[in-house]
Amino acid sequence: MRAPMRIVFDLDGTLIDSAADIHHAASATLRAEGLSEVTLAQTRSFVGNGARVFVERLERAVAGSNIPERTERMRAVFAEEYRKAHGLTQVYPGVEEALAALKAQGWRIGLCTNKPMVPTRAVLKHFGWEDLFETVFAGDSLTRMKPEPEPLEAALEELGEGLCLFVGDSEVDAATAKAAGVPFALYTEGYRKNPVEALPHTEAFSDWAELPAIAARIAR
Ligand SMILES: O=C(O)COP(=O)(O)O
Ligand SMILES: [Mg+2]
Structure with missing residues (x-):
């Protein structure tokens, strides 16, 4: 056998x-904080270690550091956006x-x-x-x-x-x-x-x- x-x-x-959808969710997350957006290539480079690390990398890339309260808010927005993000995948x-x-x-x-x-x-x-x-x-x-x-x-x-x-x-x-x-x-x-x-x-x-x-x- x-x-x-x-x-x-x-x-x-x-x-x-899925990078285009993740990029879309990331853009909405950044906009909610009044932060500037990242490129698709940057988004792709932040993927791989899960959503928590992704949001930290995103915040650091545009704001220079992680501020815990902001990171938490961004995580919440990102989670909500991510759940809906598959139309471009x-x-x-x-x-x-x-x-x-x-x-x-x-x-x-x-x-x-x-x-x-x-x-x-x-x-x-x-x-x-x-x-x-x-x-x-x-x-x-x-x-x-x-x-x-x-x-x-x-x-x-x-x-x-x-x-x-x-x-x-x-x-x-x-x-x-x-x-x-x-x-x-x-x-x-x-x-x-x-x-x-x-x-x-x-x-x-x-x-x-x-x-x-x-x-x-x-x-x-
Ligand atoms: O969401 C991620 O950071 C990576 O997801 P993957 O393990 O399916 O590549
Ligand atoms: Mg992978």
Whole structure:
């Protein structure tokens, strides 16, 4: 009998390009404080360590520092805006076909994102993906988030035993996989800040059509 296989995906910058919506939510948050706005490229560079860190980076970029009361107000506005922010989000080309192919190959599929659970569920619903993942760990599911290994380990545990693979786009994901001792497939078209070579990875891909073959190779 074939050993079970488990594959866990990151969300932002891996399955979906959500930067435009995050930028929109960030702009509303900054406007509410009378602060100047940031560019889409800046927004992209602030994504990766969850919503709390995102807001801190945003505030620091335009105001020079974090003032606790202001940071809290900004967090509240951002959370509200983020929940509604999926109209501009695009699924990367080939993602749905690749996930279907992986399922057909016998992979059990999970999600491990640093995005909080409320906007994560909202975006999954938006794309009709509520039942796509057998397990979902968000940035606020546990007390620790990526790059700590716990959420990835927890997602894998929920998927049972067997060979495993993590797929993500960023330095945070590469570090998480390394910390958990899990093979890592790097999607190169997401929000990473450094060259591909600088991120520890088992395999890298730029086209989702390549992933089923990569996974099959790792599973051999
Ligand atoms: O929301 C974030 O900061 C990052 O989200 P991700 O873990 O899905 O890339
Ligand atoms: Mg990501």
